[in-house]
Structure formats: C-alpha cells, structure tokens
Amino acid sequence: MSNKMTKRKATGLDTPDSVNSDTDASDIRQAVSHFSLETYSKRRKTDDGPSTSELRDFSSLPLKDDHVNRPLWIEPEKGRIIVESFSRPSRGPKTFSSELQSHNLVLFAAVSIGWTTSDILHRLKFYCKTAVPQAIQDFIIVSTSSFGKVRLVLKHTKYYIESSDEQVLQKLLRDEVIGACRIDSSEEFTKEAAPKMGALAIPGTKAAAGARQAEVAVQERPAEDEDDEVVRQEREMLNALREDDEEEEMDQVHSFQIAPENAQKVSKRCREINLPLTEEYDFRNDEANANLDIDLKPSVQIRPYQEQALSKMFGNGRARSGIIVLPCGAGKTLVGITAACTIVLCTSVMSVVQWRAEFLKWSNIDPSDILVFTADNKQQSHFNKNTGVVIATYNMITQSRSHDAMKILDFITKREWGLMLLDEVHVVPAEMFKKVTYSVASHCKLGLTATLLREDNKIEDLNFLIGPKLYEANWQELSQQGHIARVQCAEVWCPMTPEFYTEYLRANTVNKRGLLFTMNPRKFQACQFLINFHEQRGDKVIVFSDNVYALKAYALKMKRPFIYGGTPQNERQQVLDNFQFNPATNTVFLSKIGDTSLDLPEATCLIQISSHFGSRRQEAQRLGRILRAKRRNDEGFNAFFYSLVSKDTNEMYYATKRQAFLVDQGYAFKVITHLQGIEKMPELAYTTPEERRELLQDVLLQNETAGEAEVISEDLFSEYGARKTKKGARRTAGTLSELSGGQDMAYIEYNKSSNKGLKKKKGYQNSFMKGLARKADRVAAAKRENEGVYWCPGLKDNRDA
C-alpha cells in the first residue's frame, strides 16, 4: 500500500471537503456507507476480510496534483474502490473496499436517488486520486443505462411489469424464473399511454409554504470541467441515450401481469440479471384512489436533513420505494404526509399509539380518518370516508387468526394502498414479516429505521423487498448541527480478579463465561464509581444489562431501582416516574427491555455492563437513548456512553464488533484503563478478598442452577420453571443465594458439574468457542502489548485442553 494513504485532514478551497459540503460530502459518504456494509458482511464470511497485504500498491499510478484532498482510490483491474477516511482520531486510517462489479446495487441506488450516469462518473472522477480507468467508466455506463427501463406498477390491486421497451419485456419473459411468474401468458402485452412527469413541492419546505411551483430539489451537479474532452464526449453519448428514452416515453408503455406473491421473486431476479425494477408511484395522476385530505400544519417547518431525505424520495415528482435511515427523534412521521391512502406498520403496540399521536400532532388530519389495528382494537373495519390512514403492528398483519382480526385483515389486503410506511424496517427481513410486503398491495413502500443493521446477512433482502437506501443521515453531522446530543463514548477496561479469571478459563459454556465477566467485581466497582461520579455531576444515569441475574445483583447491591421483563406494569411506571421527576432517584437499571419497548425519560449518561454478543444494532439503539437530551444545546454539554468490558475475555472482541456501526458514524471510543480516584472512593464494594469470594460463590451457584436443573428436582426451581413463572424465578434466586452463604460445598459441586459439561460439550468447545477465543486473544494480546498493565501470572489457558 502506498505510504500516501495516511491519516490526513483535507484543507484548502478547491477540495472535495470544502466544495458544496452540504450535498456532495454527505452524498459520497452515503455511497461509501454501502461499501462499508459490504465489506463488513464479507469480513464475517471470510473471518478476516481483506488484509492490508491483499491491497495493491498504488504508488505506480499517476496521481493528480491535489490528490491529498481527494479521498478515493480505484484498483484498475478489480474495480475495487478504496476510501480514505478522515477524522478518526482513535482508529487511525481505515479503508473500505468493495468490488464494483458485484455491486451494481450501489449504482442502482445512486440512479434511484436521481443521479444520472454522468453525475456518477463526474463525482467518481472528482473524488478519485488518479484518473478513472476507461474500463470502469464503460462498466458504469453500460450498467446504468439499463436501469430504470423496467418498472413494477400496481393497478387495481394487481401487479404489472411495465416498460416502454417491448423488447426488454420479451427478454424478461424468456427468463425462466420471471416467465413462470406471469399470469395469462397467452395474452399480448397491455398497452397504454405513458404517464407524464412533473415537479412537486415537498410539504413543510419554504418552497411549498410560498405556494409557488417548486423546482424539485434534485442534486446539483458538480461544476462542469469543460476542458475535459472525455467528459464532453461521454455527455454527448449520454444525452443521446436519454433522448431515446424520452422519445419512447412519449409513446406507449407495455406491461404484463404477475402474481402478487411472486412480486418479490421477480424483483430479486431482475436485480440478478442486471435489470433492476424501479418501483415508483405516480400518485398525482392516480384517479382510482381517493386523495387523503391531509397536510402539515402551517406552522411546521421541517429540518434540512428531513427535506433532503424527502427530496430523494420525491425527486422526480413521484414517490419512490426505498429506505430512509434517520436516528431517532421527531420527524420520521413527517414523511408519511403525502397523498392517497396510507398504511403504517410498526413493531409494537406502543409505537402504534405513538404514530397516531404524531400524525395528530404534526398534521391537520381528521382523527376519525386514522384506523388503529391492534389486538385490543379491532372493531372498526372500514374507513368513514373512502380513504384514511391505518396504523397496525407487523404481528397483526402476519399472525393474527382471530375472527375480528380476519375481517380487518381482509379489508387491508383487498384494497390498494398508496403508501406503505414500514417503521423499524430492519425487522422486515425476518421470515414472518416478509409476508407483509406482498400481502399488502401498495404503490410505494417506504422503510424507516435508525439502524439499518442485522447480524445475519438478510439486510440485503431489503433491496428487493422494499427498495434501495435513499438517504442516510450521519449521526456526527446531526450532532454538530445540534439536532441530537453530542456524546462522549468510552470503553472502560476492567481487569478480571484472579479468582474470577480462573473460573472464567475453566467455564465451558457461553453463559457461564458471560456471567463471570459481567459479575467481575472490578467491573462492579467501575460501575459504582461511574454512577457516583455522574450523579454528582447532576446527570441522569441508565445502566443496561442484558443479563437479568447481573441486573438484579448490581441494582440490589447499589440500592437502585431496576426494571426487567418480569416487572409489573404499574411498578415500571412508578420507577420511571421517579427517575424522571424525583431528584433523589438519578439512576435506573434496565434489562434489554429498555432497548426498544420502554418510553424512556431522557437520560444523559449511559453505562453498559452486559450486552448481547456483537449486536451493532443494540449498541446503536442504546446510544440513541441519550441523543434526545433537551440540554443538548447548552454550551459544552456532553452526554456519556460507557461500555464496561472485562479485560482478556471474549467481551473485548464483542465490544469491538458492537462499536463498528458507531465508529462508521464517526464516533470515537476512548479506552479507559484506569478510573482516576477509584481507590479513594468511600464505600467501594468488593474491596476485601472475602467479599469477592462470596460473590464468586453466588455467581457459580447461579450458574449451576441454570445449567444443572435436575439436581434440584423441583420443577419450580429449574430454568424451565423460571421461564414459566417469573415470580417463582425471582424467589428461587433469592432462596438459593441465602442457602449458599459462605459454604464451600457449592464451589466443589460446581467443579464436578463443570467437568461433566466439558465432556458433553466438547465439539462445541473445540470449534466455535475456540474461534471466538482466538479472536479475543488476538485482540487482548494486541491491547496488552500497548498497555503492558495486567496479566494474571501463573494461569494457563486451558481452553484447548
């Protein structure tokens, strides 16, 4: 790799970073985010991803004079694009790479948001450090010219594949997958006059407020480089191409019908054969569906990034299907204000209620036009007028089988919808939820999410289930503009105590290990210290723990309230109210119930003591909990996000993985190895070896009850029993801890059962765990090299034994 690829800050006037930074800089980052997604999933598959040595040496390529200010490299043969990323103080230079050939998805997404072929080429040239190879230019021209030729349209609740080019349709029909999906294969193509395009004003913008016919906010093209001969040639060529299109458009469109349940199959196949389907809704020319009488309240003014997102969606005067990624906060609802009938789907009953409230808050919609469809609310099965908004949960659409529910379901599936809004769209790829995309007939689908992430590889399915990613906001930019809070992120390394580490190495299941590294006394102390510190600063602190046992143990020891799934509704509310209004309650402990389904009052500090493996989504969602802080615009205000990590354990590896998304969003995680003044803290817990040993025994006993249920023989005490009755489970833990009080028996018994477990789980032990352990070791070793602080002497790693 060239030594030119070092961390640099772009400066100067005519540089990519300073020119038109509002649009271009974020656009390129958006394009790049596709690449990073790819790279990441690839890395998971191949274990290690492209290593540095795999990258080629670019030093032989001729550089442009001002190359330092241009962030892209292109590998000539493979077409791989490499992006230098700036301003990552803690991580140093990082490279993303991807092979262009396999990702015309990216190109399609670019075309979808209104870029022309020459826009793409021009931008690529503009940002590239070297000349863009001709082969790659040709590839882009060929690929993009076929985009937008075929459309998926909905007419009278039936799906049609439509194109102005009859030959393209014939080509599609010859494809065995697509051909088989056609209905009435004997018939000729249907013909009709092509619809006309026009401009549209987006509600809530100045243009719309001024009531003048607004020119749509399509991306401004970069300044022309008229001297460049190649650019001009190519422009002529493209103009010729586009004129062809326009002529055809004046003409007629041809179409054939496909079965609704095959729509996603066809869509997927079309992408594979490089003729991706465009899904657009020309709602202003829709005469079949009544328009919904809805508009934003006159006082409402949308924020610039919301306008930008909407301009991507309505860029050519129609509504495009796709996904918009915005961090949490008001305004997601605003995109729902368009025309025709709307259906909104959410994950939980809570958000259904919220959506309804938001509709009423932001728009002038008649409350009786909103139909809420949940388990508790399934009486009304029709609109008062001919049109309206339906808000439902995914569950009701996909699972409900009760009589009343079927009636409404029928109403929903039998009619045609203008816009389907899918909240938390990242859940849609789950098998069950996929059903909604074809069981509900909608002209246009819009997905909303704050975190377009999954730990399986199903996220790509959204491309054919919904559409391309239209817009993604950058968290750091939003926080600089003051829309969300500034956050300091830190990873706190807590060394394991020798006793806990010995048991950690001896433990043979993920659970036991997990319990040991979250119950690490040093971690407890760190948590105690941080809570103390932030409460004194006047912060409201939330502590997250995925592990319920640890949650209770921490909360009880520190005498702070906690909420988990088993907490009754009224108690939950009481705790939250206290947290919000009572100045004496400044800390609350939450299980993963707090990730999604709790309406949290705003907190300003967040501490994570245990988490779900390497889930990037969870990390992002938790961070999102402190972004709304009202004090965000105060001078020098910071929110805090701590991840407590036990050193030299798998947790190190998980933590790094979990942070990947936030790091991509521009957050820098500081590493804290020592909390200043922690030794001097009064009432610090677990300072004596006796206390620590007692804790360890409790933990080990807890382990045993979970793993070796039959020893206790009573069903109530088994893990299964705990699942059945939550009250029973709570009592169990308490009783058994009391029983254990300072007796070494528990410890000895644990060792026996641990050995048994070793034999039984040997295969598991040797494969998966070893992989994780190796990675963790590598991470730990690297970190140890840097730090040289802590290593348990005399302990041998017995994981391979």
Next chain:
DNA sequence: TACTTAGCAA
C-alpha cells in the same frame, strides 16, 4: 379481568 401459553425475533 388476570394469567398462561405459543410462536417469534434478536
């Protein structure tokens, strides 16, 4: 109404 169960997601 309150509680339990099944099925699903992450």
Next chain:
DNA sequence: CCTTTTGCTAAGTA
C-alpha cells in the same frame, strides 16, 4: 463452525 435467553404480542382459559 455454533446458538442462549429474554421479551413481545396475540389468543386462549379460568
């Protein structure tokens, strides 16, 4: 190369 536990929702039962 493997998979837990926790939580949510809908619907059934006393």
